Amino acid sequence: MEKFNQQLFTGERALFKANQLEISHSVFADGESPLKESANLKLDYDIFRWKYPLWYSDHIIADKITFVDTARSGIWYTNDITITNSLIQAPKTFRRSSKITLVDVELPNAEETLWNCKEIRMENITVKGDYFGMNSEDIDIKNLTLSGNYAFDGARDVYVTDARIISKDAFWNCENVTIEDSTIVGEYFGWNSKSVTLINCTIESNQGFCYMKHLKMVDCILINTNLAFEYSTVDIKINSRVDSIKNPLLGLIEADEIKEMIFDDPEIQSENTVINLKKIKEVI
Known part of the structure; x- marks a missing residue:
């Protein structure tokens, strides 16, 4: 599995169709859909700053990640994603996705979040919106x-x-x-x-x-x-x-x-x- 550490990713679809990657302590800055169509990713201590980071993705494990408020509509049409110990500040996260596990996650701006999803497991969750x-x-x-x-x-x-x-x-x-x-x-x-x-x-x-x-x-x-x-x-x-x-x-x-x-x-x-x-x- 290829590894990225302390990287700054910019531009639209920065890692389009990424597969079998470990991405740590990195920032996804300006640029829509940086991980669109991705699969089999391990993310930790990453920061997402722009829209649509994980669309049409499969088999994602994420720990200690941060979606800032501009990373809106972040996870749509995605299957099998686990997020732990993380902060999702952006609204409209999770739409038409399945097999979602959230543990120790804060969602302080959760307007229109978790719509039309299925197979959802959540534990120790704080939501406002x-x-x-x-x-x-x-x-x-x-x-x-x-x-x-x-x-x-x-x-x-x-x-x-x-x-x-x-x-x-x-x-x-x-x-x-x-x-x-x-x-x-x-x-x-x-x-x-x-x-x-x-x-x-x-x-x-x-x-x-x-x-x-x-x-x-x-x-x-x-x-x-x-x-x-x-x-x-x-x-x-x-x-x-x-x-x-x-x-x-x-x-x-x-x-x-x-x-x-x-x-x-x-x-x-x-x-x-x-x-x-x-x-x-x-x-x-």
């Missing part, structure tokens, strides 16, 4: 910190554990999602999604969990959450008070207390939802 993870599938995440709205819109087959998520309209239009041991803060969580399970989570959400099919909660705590579960089918076990619940379609809700239970749609039959709790403060 809107529209993260849209329409991606087969996602496994451990220890995620995410701040940004509209996360995981349209995602499928998602497992998340040990996460801290601040995101309005997160997990809309999803299918087959499980979230465990996590904290979620955000309005309108989960609308129009199917087969979503939350286990041992603490959640704050204004008007969350509406228009959902097969929503399940196990040992969750809902704080400052109102107008929940409207037009949803539910199997809910909450270890806390709920401020208000509105127009659930069908299922079971268990809670310590419901401060307000609202049925104001004449087409909803309240008897289709079984309520088990210690106290109902007010029924409208």
Whole structure:
């Protein structure tokens, strides 16, 4: 395997169709698509300064690399890439790519990142930016910190554990999602999604969990959450008070207390939802 060390690469397609290379402590400066159509690369301590560095690439292992903010749209149409201990400052990274592994990676400007991708494994990830993870599938995440709205819109087959998520309209239009041991803060969580399970989570959400099919909660705590579960089918076990619940379609809700239970749609039959709790403060 040929090796490059402490090199400065400039110009468009600087290492076009590179194969079987080790590139260390080097800088990819001005020039688009420096590693387009590359394969079987090992990158470490490299810095990428311009657009489209890894498009149509295969079998990439990268450690301690840096994408600065101008290295936008960096990894598209790429298969089998592992990135560890790295900083990706650029937006729109990862599009229509597969077999992605990220470990100990920071993405502080992750707008429109990880779109239409599949077979994704992430661990110890910090993300800031809107529209993260849209329409991606087969996602496994451990220890995620995410701040940004509209996360995981349209995602499928998602497992998340040990996460801290601040995101309005997160997990809309999803299918087959499980979230465990996590904290979620955000309005309108989960609308129009199917087969979503939350286990041992603490959640704050204004008007969350509406228009959902097969929503399940196990040992969750809902704080400052109102107008929940409207037009949803539910199997809910909450270890806390709920401020208000509105127009659930069908299922079971268990809670310590419901401060307000609202049925104001004449087409909803309240008897289709079984309520088990210690106290109902007010029924409208």
